[in-house]
Amino acid sequence: MKAELEKRIVKGPDGIEFEVDPLQDYYCQEAPTVMPAAYSKIVEGFFNWARAESLWILGFGTGCGAIEMRPLMTPRFDAYRYGVQWRPTPRQANLFIISGYLSVKTLKRAIRSYEQMQNPKYVIGLGSCTINGGMYWDSYNTLKRLDYYLPVDLYIAGCMPRPEALLQGFEDLKEIIRAGKGEGANQYAQYFDWYKMNQKQVIHDWDMPDYNW
């Protein structure tokens, strides 16, 4: 456990001392719950249409694939015309692109970022590394299957996929969401223990809250 997560006495700016238990006070350790669909199919369909039309991507590049997202922001490919944009914080994003290889060290940050995103949220695995390890298949610190650690809605194959492939991927993801199959967040909540077990199997020094929202 990190020192900053341990229970301690803190002196406030007004001189009053008080006890802080970061895991209880700073984080919500409640496990996530499954969000039921809306009361009517038509309403849920409308929600899904709205969700599909505003994919906000978390600006977090985990590997070399992040370089393929930069041209999408520029006039040549211009992903913004599809309602896709990049956001600086997990709180404002609903799409997490794991862009390329994911090392164990990055997985920690990816888990924390993913858990801080609001429901409904989607994950795209970009590049061969997220599918089966790609060229890092025998690496000592690169994960070989992303879907054991985070629920993946869509993979975009390639090493690296071109920006056009990403645009096609966004369109495919919209189809998935409109069909009501973008249930990654609910899957994560439902099989939370399984995901945590897999995550803790590779992260040997688990020094963060089990779930942080």
Added chain:
Amino acid sequence: MRELYAKLNRLFPLGELTERRSNLAFITLTAEYLRPVLLHLRDREGFSHLVLLTAVDWLEEGQFQLSYLLSDRANGRDIGLRLMLPRDGASMESIHDLWPTAATYQRELREMFGIDFPGSPRINEEFILEGWTDIPPYRRDFDTLKFAQENFVARPGRETWDPARHMKDQLYPDGA
């Protein structure tokens, strides 16, 4: 570089000189003369920049080779100093007081090769890896494939083709 080597060799007992280019040479030396040679090169000969410090694992000989590469920007020449360390309990004198950047290289070598540099700043802190429990991963007796197979879940369906065997099967299907 020959004149420099001759000049240095009068002051310190040096090993052999390997010339790669007219402005790049490597000198072999023993660990106890590293600091005086580095100081002399830095203060008297103008090699003011430590380009890199890296290691090679000579597993069969049971030794680590450390390479210190110095650069003389004014005269456009580089010199490398090589020395061998015993692989068991490898430990080397720190040079972070000569070049502060060396501390970063030494932290990396400590983590990736397990070479200790006593007294170097933050030497025992984690550098790149977090929660590493196995032997240092850049050592050649560390089996990355075995480690990956044991630690990370693989997706079934990935086949590996040995090129030699594949071509033999293609060209001589009878097994000639």
